[in-house]
Amino acid sequence: MLSNLLRATVLGAAALIATGFAASTVFAAARDYKFVFVSAQPTGTGKTDVTVRLVHTADNKPVPDAVIFQTRADMGPEGMPTMAVPVTAGSAQQPGLYRFQAETSMAGTWALTLSAKVQGESETVTGVVNFPAAK
Ligand SMILES: [Cu+2]
Structure with missing residues (x-):
């Protein structure tokens, strides 16, 4: 017993x-990985092109060929976390860079939340990058 x-x-x-x-x-x-803001450019009314870099934190090297399977853009940084807008993936200019177009309907600071699968890693990598949008 x-x-x-x-x-x-x-x-x-x-x-x-x-x-x-x-x-x-x-x-x-x-x-081990983080998303870093690279640039944000207005592309027409209410749209912003956002480029981020995915880097391996230990050596700061860009990580190519990640599959970004979930994106969200909202105005959480401005106290409007429920104000979310559509995001579409674009084509990146160089390995390790990832481009998106967000339908930013309001000027201010937006948060882009990303979920990605990185080659050789079983865990999902997530990150949040703030970016500015002009109306
Ligand atoms: Cu807003």
């Missing part, structure tokens, strides 16, 4: 440690 209880406790502790390891691996992968 006592030994069974002890065994369960040991197993529980082992499970906790394993979970901790898994969690720290997830965070390490996410921290």
Whole structure:
């Protein structure tokens, strides 16, 4: 009886440690990359071309061929997080750069939230880049 209880406790502790390891691996992968603002240019009324760079944090090298599968542009930086607008992906000029067009309907600072799959990484890389928009 006592030994069974002890065994369960040991197993529980082992499970906790394993979970901790898994969690720290997830965070390490996410921290390894970051999106950096490059430029924002108005393209017609209420539209902004935004270019970001995805870099490997350790050596600051650009990361090409990432698959950006989720984007969101909203005015969170201006206290309007629910003001979200459509974003479409464009073609990048060089490896490691990623371009988007956001239908920025209001002048001010916008947040572009990105989720990406990077080659060789199982975890999703996410990042937020602020960019300015003119009306
Ligand atoms: Cu707004």
